[in-house]
Amino acid sequence: MKKFLILLAGLLFINTGVFASTHILFLGDSLSEGYGLDEEQSFPRLVEKNLKEKKHDVVVTNGGVSGSTSASGVTRLKWHLKKKTDILVLELGANDGLRGLKLAETQKNLLAIIKLAKEKKVKVLLLGLLMPPNYGKxxxxxxxxxxxxxxxxxxxxxxxxxxxxxxxxxDLNLPDGIHPNAKGHVLVAKTVTDFVEKNL
Structure with a gap:
């Protein structure tokens, strides 16, 4: 009987500990990946650290892949959804813009990603991006x-x-002028932490 109670207590601990955590997936490109830096310096990982320091029980998966466009989003999301996912933080589209791809296609791809997430009861948080001014007003x-x-x-x-x-x-970006350096990721993480925390 004693062994049974210990086993039951262990199962309860697992259920209230592991499964109670909010699992957050960052689906993005080189920005989320932390291009040029150690993964631990990337803003998704820093967001996880920030939220934990604020006593939020979260587990973050950094799904950033350098060079990714929105076209790969649905396939990648399907793969990540094999694991528990409560919130999707979507950060894609920058490479589409930098390559001059048709915005109609980018929009179609982003909508497909969001639709899939919603079908799986995953909450979606969208991160907006901008193009450099030299791409034309x-x-x-x-x-x-x-x-x-x-x-x-x-x-x-x-x-x-x-x-x-x-x-x-x-002073906040790598020499390429596009990707944030370590200091830049700290600031991005602060902005995104506030955003995510409001939507937990």
């Missing part, structure tokens, strides 16, 4: 508007610009 404006339209249409929580206060600042 019209394209830059349309790219920004695409994320707003998706957020409004799908009624998902939306962070307008994930690189706010980081983009364009040489």
């Amino acid at each position: 019209q394209y830059v404006a349309e790219f920004e508007a695409m994320y707003k339209k998706i957020a409004n249409t799908e009624k998902v929580a939306f962070l307008p610009f994930v690189l706010n206060n980081v983009a364009g600042k040489s």
Whole structure:
């Protein structure tokens, strides 16, 4: 009887410990991956650290893959959904824009990702991105508007610009001027932590 009670207590601990955690998936590109840095310095990993310090029971999966476009999103999400996923933080589309891909296709891909997540009862948080001004006023404006339209249409929580206060600042970015350095990721993580915490 004593052994049974110990076993039961252990199972209860597993159920209330492991499965009670909120599992957050960051599905992104080189920005989420932490390009040029150790993975532990990437903003998704720092978000996990920040949330835990705030006493939130979370487990973060960093699904950032350098060079990824929105076209790979659905396939990658299906693979990640084999494991418990409660929240999807979607950070894709920048490479589409930098390559000059048609925004209609990017929008279609992002919507497909969100639809799949919703079908699986996964909450979606959308991170907005912007294009550099040298891509032309019209394209830059349309790219920004695409994320707003998706957020409004799908009624998902939306962070307008994930690189706010980081983009364009040489001291916060790697020499390529595109990817944040370690200091930059700390600031991005603070912004994203606040955003995610509001939507837990």
